[in-house]
Every structure is written in structure tokens, then in C-alpha cells.
Amino acid sequence: MKDIMPTGGQFTMMTLPYDALGETISKQTLSFHHGKHLKAYVDNLNKMLPGSGLEGLSLQDVVRHAQDGLFNNAGQVLNHTMYFEQFSTAPHAMGERMKTLLERDFGSVEAFQKEFEQKGATLFGSGWVWLSADKDGHLVITQQRNAENPVTDGLQTLLTFDVWEHAYYLDYQNRRADYLAALWQIVDWAVVENRL
Numbered sequence: 275m276k277d278i279m280p281t282g283g284q285f286t287m288m289t290l291p292y293d294a295l296g297e298t299i300s301k302q303t304l305s306f307h308h309g310k311h312l313k314a315y316v317d318n319l320n321k322m323l324p325g326s327g328l329e330g331l332s333l334q335d336v337v338r339h340a341q342d343g344l345f346n347n348a349g350q351v352l353n354h355t356m357y358f359e360q361f362s363t364a365p366h367a368m369g370e371r372m373k374t375l376l377e378r379d380f381g382s383v384e385a386f387q388k389e390f391e392q393k394g395a396t397l398f399g400s401g402w403v404w405l406s407a408d409k410d411g412h413l414v415i416t417q418q419r420n421a422e423n424p425v426t427d428g429l430q431t432l433l434t435f436d437v438w439e440h441a442y443y444l445d446y447q448n449r450r451a452d453y454l455a456a457l458w459q460i461v462d463w464a465v466v467e468n469r470l
């Protein structure tokens with residue numbers, strides 16, 4: 275995805291192009307997840323950035339170089355921006371390019387989805403499951419804890435599912451696997467493919 279740059283030394287919060295995502299994610303979940311959780315990460319990032327030595331860098335570069343609290347808040351702003359941007363109430367279907375890559379690296383689209391869901395469901399505690407491209411263009415699935423993002427390992431990030439409880443508890447309670455399986459219905463593959 276494109277580098278996210280600060281304006282006047284501050285990162286701005288992304289606006290959501292939807293207020294609910296059908297039966298998959300409710301308006302109530304989005305209002306807390308975007309309006310409270312993401313807002314707190316953006317506010318904390320903007321408070322911690324001055325004096326850090328990382329002012330003026332892209333959000334991706336802040337994540338690559340920051341430590342501790344600044345890393346956690348910058349990482350969560352980047353992770354949530356990618357998460358919310360990749361969903362749509364009228365999602366584009368997967369194109370041939372992505373289908374060909376997933377078949378090459380996972381055997382089939384279904385096998386990819388199964389492994390992605392399984393890695394999301396088995397991540398202990400809070401974190402994210404990611405699809406990324408490595409330096410050779412091979413697609414890989416990784417589990418990342420807390421605020422981690424694969425950009426710190428030199429990967430190009432394509433798709434992510436948030437498995438922090440705040441992402442699903444109001445709609446799915448403890449049924450994380452059901453939440454993960456339902457998310458495929460709202461993934462806009464045109465957005466994901468633009469990140470290639």
C-alpha cells in the first residue's frame with residue numbers, strides 16, 4: 275500500500291466509507307472499533323511522535339523504527355487502516371492475478387482461506403493474521419502479536435484480519451472462528467490486489 279504521510283506533523287484518522295458491513299460486522303462494533311479503539315491509537319501516536327526523532331516519516335517508517343509505546347500505537351494505526359480499507363458493502367470479487375498467485379503458493383483459494391482462518395483462530399491472545407508477499411513475490415501467511423506488522427520483516431502486506439477481541443466480541447462473543455470465516459464475504463479483492 276501507499277506510504278501514509280503526516281500532515282502538519284500529525285497523522286489523521288481515516289474515515290470509514292461505511293457504517294455497517296451487512297450481517298458480518300455491526301454498526302455497534304464499528305462504532306467502538308473505529309470511533310473509540312482506532313481513535314485512541316491515533317491520538318496516542320500524535321502525542322508520542324514529537325521529540326521521538328521520527329517526525330515527518332511515513333507511518334510505515336515510524337512502525338519500522340519505533341519502540342515500545344510509540345511502536346504499539348503507530349502499528350495499531352497502520353494495522354487498522356489496512357483492515358478497515360479492505361472491506362466493502364459491495365466488494366469486488368477476486369481477480370485472476372490474485373487467484374493465480376494463491377493457487378501457486380497454497381494449492382487453491384480454498385486451501386489458502388482455510389490456512390488463513392486456522393492461523394487467525396490459533397493465535398493466542400491479541401494480534402493479527404496477515405497475507406504478505408516476500409522479496410521474491412511469494413505469498414506467505416504470518417501470525418503477528420499485539421501491534422506487530424510484517425513491514426518490520428521486509429514483507430509487503432496485502433490482507434489482514436484483526437483477532438483482538440474488540441474486533442468481534444459484540445457480534446460473535448467468543449466465536450472467533452465464526453468471525454474469521456464470515457469476513458471473506460466483505461473483503462474487497464480490488465483493494466487487496468492494488469497492494470501487490
Ligand code: MN
Pocket residue numbers: 307311354436438440441
Ligand atoms: Mn482492532
